Amino acid sequence: MISKKMADSLNNHMNLELYSSHIYLSMSSCANEMGLKGAANWFMVQYREEMVHFIKFYTYLVDQGVNVEFLPSNAVPNAYKSLLEMMQRTLSHEELITKCINELSEQAVQDKDHATQIFLQWFVTEQVEEENNDRDLIAKLKLVGDNGHGILMIDAEMATRVFVQPVGAPLAV
Secondary structure, three states: OOOHHHHHHHHHHHHHHHHHHHHHHHHHHHHHHOOOHHHHHHHHHHHHHHHHHHHHHHHHHHHOOOOOOOOOOOOOOOOOOOHHHHHHHHHHHHHHHHHHHHHHHHHHHHOOOHHHHHHHHHHHHHHHHHHHHHHHHHHHHHHHOOOHHHHHHHHHHHHOOOOOOOOOOOOOO
8 A cells, every 4th residue: 555645756756747748848849940850859759758657657646546636837948049958958857857766766665665666666767768868969969069960960860769658558648
């Protein structure tokens, strides 16, 4: 049985995952406006992944008998100066998510909530991948600087990203 404190913490994080999806959807729109169709695709895939994360938390809570609560959220930024800025903000946001997942994991350990520990393990691993991908793109963008040809090459690389529904994940979008 999940504790009220753990359920509340997971519910708060579920709402943060929904907010994350909104950030990336906004970034997709901004990249599209910049003419960076590949980056727009990359952020759209990121949006879809965050929706899966949101649905995973939602489903876990419902399966635990929790009535989820949707909390108000702040407006997401919708203006960026460059793709590099978007990626730096992406990494910063993913580092926040990692911190939150780690705190949830620690809370589950303290509560001796083995089911939640197992549930969160997938997210711990996922965050390593998220941050690594972001750092890789940031390094490439710093390498090319303001060189338009370099940015377009990175944009073309970002266009190849595809959404892959995780095995066993509930359908989100």
